[in-house]
Amino acid sequence: MLPIFASHRQGRLLHQVITIDDSISADRALRLIRRGSTLHWEGDFQNAKQLLAALGRRLPAPSGGTFHDQRRHQAERVRVLNSLLVPLIDHRITLRRAPDVRTACREAYGAPDGERWVPLRELLGVIGAHQLRLRGVFVPALGERIHPHYSVFAPTRSEYADLVADCPLPTGNTAFDIGTGTGLLAAILSRRGLRRVVATDNNPRAIACARENLQRLQVNATIVETDLFPPGRADLIVCNPPWIPVPPTTLLDQAVYDADGRMLRAFLGTVREHLEPGGEVWLILSDLAERLELRERGELLEMFRAGGLQVAGRADVVPRHRRARDGETTSLWRLRSTGFVSTIGG
Ligand SMILES: C[S@@+](CC[C@H](N)C(=O)[O-])C[C@H]1O[C@@H](n2cnc3c(N)ncnc32)[C@H](O)[C@@H]1O
Incomplete structure (x- = not known):
């Protein structure tokens, strides 16, 4: 030595x-x-x-x-x-x-x-x-495999995808998938018949990964590297944000940890400015942060209220993966604007 x-x-x-x-x-x-x-x-x-x-x-x-x-x-x-x-x-x-x-x-x-x-x-x-990445992850809601790249959120716990596949669609043809990761939810929305799907992510690795997956699946979606929203409005805006509101410590943590729930807060604070009249927001969120006493349910409801959103419905699923906590529930919150906002970014 x-x-x-x-x-x-x-x-x-x-x-x-x-x-x-x-x-x-x-x-x-x-x-x-x-x-x-x-x-x-x-x-x-x-x-x-x-x-x-x-x-x-x-x-x-x-x-x-x-x-x-x-x-x-x-x-x-x-x-x-x-x-x-x-x-x-x-x-x-x-x-x-x-x-x-x-x-x-x-x-x-x-x-x-x-x-x-x-x-x-x-x-x-x-x-x-x-x-x-070679093997891919079979996602029942898609009936196909998704191939995650290094450091991109892998849908190995994909029950939330069932929620997106089963929820009744609002009227309209356009959808945004905010924080698309592997592109999985954009693929499901497109397969459900939405004619214009735009997927965004702020992680270049996720963008490359989503591009490869959507190409392989022959899904016609636009992929944009940006912070949160692409230009324009959509009838449906879907987001599965990182769900643990503490700072990430590694590159691999970033899709799961989000200091102070910054993405969630920013998303809920401005999403209705990007929604077509009559449109819906589908927020997918595990209650793990609540179970770990990192956030209270009341704070989430207050974020909805502050963003001018009201709850139109909720569907729950209990994750089956082996690392799920006892009683952990993932929800798809259907949110609608409490009033139409006419200026984007205003
Ligand atoms: C929990 S993962 C969800 C990935 C994918 N939508 C899914 O459901 O499998 C969260 C994603 O949000 C992305 N993200 C985090 N902050 C973002 C932001 N400000 N703008 C766009 N994407 C963001 C992360 O890079 C990550 O891909």
Whole structure:
């Protein structure tokens, strides 16, 4: 084991890179990380995976505590696990028994760019995302597969899509899908016969992903990279915003976490300016934030009221996926304007 680099400030060790190999024990690796070291792995790739798993087992999730306690623990766990790095040269792992990850890395990181050290944990996520993109996720409401890209919200919990497939349509031919992600809801709206569907997202990766999915499904929709709304008005505006109102900590979190519910607030605050007279807003929202005591139901109803919206109906579904909380409910809120607004952006 060879220390490569160390830096000190005011007598405190801040950072130390140590080269390690198959001879290290998980307990020693954990001690080194806890003392501030980053570990560069130069052994066998499969053994590095074993070490990562052994480190993970030494950092079990706390059984109790608040959402914030658990999130703090999770952030520390991720920090520790991300301290085990493996080498990539032009997207090739230069270790024994390593898989070919060039396509997966190109999808996540872009064109090869020489040497870089990446956390093994992140690299396994990149590989998993590539496999999911290849395989796709079967969405019963669409009867087809959707292929998520790296860091784009994957509809593995797709009961909410059933709500969009089953809800009675308002009159009219145009729809916006705000925050389209993979393009799934835009595809369902188009298949339901809406003649003009515009899908937006502010994440360029989601835009590329939606474009690919909608092309594959031969869905005729316009895709626009923008913050919230495209120009014009629609008869139906659908939005499934990130549902947990706390700041995201990673790129992968961004489709699920949204600091202070900013997107939800901005969406509800201005959506009626983008609605045709007689149109409807379909807001899809899990009550998880309420169950975690991060938002109260009254706050949501107040956001409807402040946005000039009234509830025209609601359909609920209980998510079946394995990570759903007991009793968690996802709702499609049908909202209508309490009065027509004549100026867009006004
Ligand atoms: C929970 S995901 C839903 C994705 C997709 N509509 C679905 O139902 O599978 C939320 C999406 O909103 C997008 N988003 C977040 N803030 C946005 C904003 N200000 N404008 C447009 N899209 C946004 C995210 O990039 C993400 O794709």
